[in-house]
Amino acid sequence: MAATRPYANAYDLLRESGLRPTRQRLALAKLLFDGTDRHVRAEQLHGEALADGIRVSLATVYNTLHQFTEVGLLREVIVESGRAYFDTNISDHxxxxxxxxxxxxxxxxxxxxxxxxxxxxxxxxxxxxxxxxxxxxxxx
Amino acid sequence: MAATRPYANAYDLLRESGLRPTRQRLALAKLLFDGTDRHVRAEQLHGEALADGIRVSLATVYNTLHQFTEVGLLREVIVESGRAYFDTNISDHxxxxxxxxxxxxxxxxxxxxxxxxxxxxxxxxxxxxxxxxxxxxxxx
DNA sequence: ATTCTATATTAGAATTATTCTAAGATAGAG
DNA sequence: CTCTATCTTAGAATAATTCTAATATAGAAT
Structure with a gap:
């Protein structure tokens, strides 16, 4: 399996992107890149992480989402004032x-x-x- | 003169839109619909109004911009999270x-x-x- | 003109999304 | 194992916007 990179190991993904694979980045990457196309809000992802027992602060979730966006793992979508979504589908659409x-x-x-x-x-x-x-x- | 309605009297504009032509709405309409295409932020319009000696609160500027948008006099443009512009050009563009x-x-x-x-x-x-x-x- | 009422306006507090700060933790090179 | 650059953190700070409840006003009815 490979295709569109359906599960390229969170660790490798971070490595290839030049991001240090820390505990929280790994955990968030696993939640985000599960193979499906997701549109996530920071607050929501933070909730999911906590529900999964991952200790991470909201500030780190924001930092991480922006870092992932910078290295091209995510795409930010703005729809309304004060409402940012992060899209795991980074293809042209x-x-x-x-x-x-x-x-x-x-x-x-x-x-x-x-x-x-x-x-x-x-x-x-x-x-x-x-x-x-x-x-x-x-x-x- | 008429063309694209270059100065259709702020009073009439409000009347036709079903908005009560109050002091502040009239003043803001005059600032906004001066014949040119403008991209305004609430804070900025508020500043212009004050500079013109018009007593109006920021809350009213927000209310008014939204009301103008609802009746189709303005178009809201969202570009970044937490940053709304109001466009006086309501044609398709x-x-x-x-x-x-x-x-x-x-x-x-x-x-x-x-x-x-x-x-x-x-x-x-x-x-x-x-x-x-x-x-x-x-x-x- | 005066009165009346629905609608506007206001200042300031509240809310929401996000970023900043400074202190403590940790990945990974050496 | 140690050290240092980079992360993570809680909580404070900021920014844009909305809410609140009190006061003012446009305009219809008298």
Missing amino acids: HHFFCENSGELRDIPADQLAIARLPDPPAGKTVKRVDVILHLADLED | HHFFCENSGELRDIPADQLAIARLPDPPAGKTVKRVDVILHLADLED
Whole structure:
């Protein structure tokens, strides 16, 4: 097995990313990279860790999520002011965001295409393209 | 003059939107809808109002920006966690966001096209399509 | 014009998400 | 085994925003 790296051992993952494999990073990596695509909030991951008996502070969860994002293991998705999600799916794709439930869902890359990108202003590069489709309940 | 409604009298604007034209709403509307496209933050608009000698509280600025957004006079743009901009350009368009300077800039509608939109999940409609191109300084 | 009532506005407290701080712990090189 | 750079920590601090309950005001009804 290998494919999209379905379980590349948390230890190796950290090693390859140049992050010291500490107890809490290992534990959080295991929770995050379980092979499924996850959209996590810091507070929520902290809860999961505690529930698993892992002693880790919320500050460390924030630090770790940001470090993972820096080395490209995660992608941060901003949907509302004061609400950051971290996406374990780092492939090229976009998101549905349901304003009623607060749920974030992946849109597969092949279902949304950007036809034309504008040139960035001089001296800048486009670092990231975020597309969010805000959903609302259909009522009649 | 009329075109895109370049100065449709703040009073009428509020009236047509079903908002009671109070002193502070009128003043804020005048600051916001001056004919140019603006990207405003609440704190900043509050500062401008005070500088103009308009007595208004920050809470009212927040209330007003949200009310204007609800009736379609403004559009809220989220770029980073804990950072909301209100855009006076409510036509269909997208944004560049420079992470270094915090500057938000319009991308004209004709410079970015979405080729294909996915179907929303059952029972939902796509309420808004947000595209943000994150910019970073080009260095070498 | 005056009165009245629903809606606005206010200051300040409260909340939420996040970052900072400075002290103590630990991975792993030597 | 020791040492040091890097982590982790609890709790304080910050930032943006929302809430609260009291006061003010627009505009309809008198």
